[in-house]
Amino acid sequence: MKQSTRIQILQKLKDHIKDPTTELVYQTPFELLIAVVLSAQATDVSVNKATKPLFAIANTAEQILALGVDNLKSYIRTIGLYNSKAENIIKTCQILVDKYQGEVPEDFNALIELPGVGRKTANVVLNTAFGWPTIAVDTHIFRVSNRTGFAPGKTVEAVEQKLLKVVPEEYKINCHHWFILHGRYTCIARKPRCGACVIEDLCEFKQKVYPE
Template sequence: MNKEKRLQILTRLRDNNPNPTTELEFSTPFELLIAVLLSAQATDVSVNKATAKLYPVANTPQAILDLGLDKLKDYIKTIGLFNTKAVNTIKTCQMLVDKHNGEVPEDRAALEALPGVGRKTANVVLNTAFGWPTIAVDTHIDRVSNRTKFAPGKNVKEVEEKLLKVVPKEFKVDVHHWLILHGRYTCVARKPKCGSCIIEDLCEFKDKTE
């Protein structure tokens, strides 16, 4: 895909959604961090339902530590892999208290050192909570980038590197959200909704649907 076509795609996505954000509900960097940690292999809807009950009771590292593992599990047991996620959440909260005065660090290495937090989660927090021009590549973004030929890559790391290279600076902060929403609602996995896609004429996918 050439530079001009990419620019047209980004411009249309921006015009359609000028202020995109995550569908996870949060009010602080810590709430976002925990929501993203809980969202692995789970839907944002299921995470939001759980955190809507959890956060009014405990929405700081110390408050969750005070809650304890068993009670935390009760709040998040409707989310997939909740046992492992509860353990990682407690460990993460302990590390935030011990090493970062209970605050979420605005630092990639420090974030990736937290239990259960990988590169993708760190990218989401840096981008959404702190406004960094990072691009967290999940299955939706990987699919859209490869299917459209916007930023093809053999794995999520390659796709991330390609996106960081080809996306102009003015679009970098928001492109993560545009692509994930496009993949979630339009360029869906089984049968993309090409007929209602705002970038269909620019997309280089060969097997377009009606």
């Protein structure tokens, strides 16, 4: 794909998606970190339903540590993989208290050392909570990047590196959210809504799907 086409795609998504932000509900970097950890293989809607009552009584590393793993599980039981997520969150909270005075470090390498935190989660936190021009790649962004021809790659990390290379600086801060929202609502996995797509004319996908 030509770089001029990429810029056209980004501009069209910018014009179309007026409020490019996460659909996870959070107030602090810590709340966002916990929400993103919980969102792995789960919907944002299900995470928000679980975190609303949780954050009402425990929304700091110290408070969640005080809850303990069993009480934490009772709040997140409706979320997939809740047992392992609860264990990781408690371990992460202990590290935050011991090493960072309970605060979320604004540092990629420090974040990915936390249990349950991978590249995607670290990049989401840095981008959304701290305003870094990072691009986290989840299943939606991986699909959109490959399907459209915008930034093809065989692995999540390959797509991430390609996006960081080809997305101009002025678009980097919002690119993650434009792509994830586009993938969640328009460029969906099984039957992409090509007829309602604002970048359909620029997309290189060969098997476009249109309503009958």
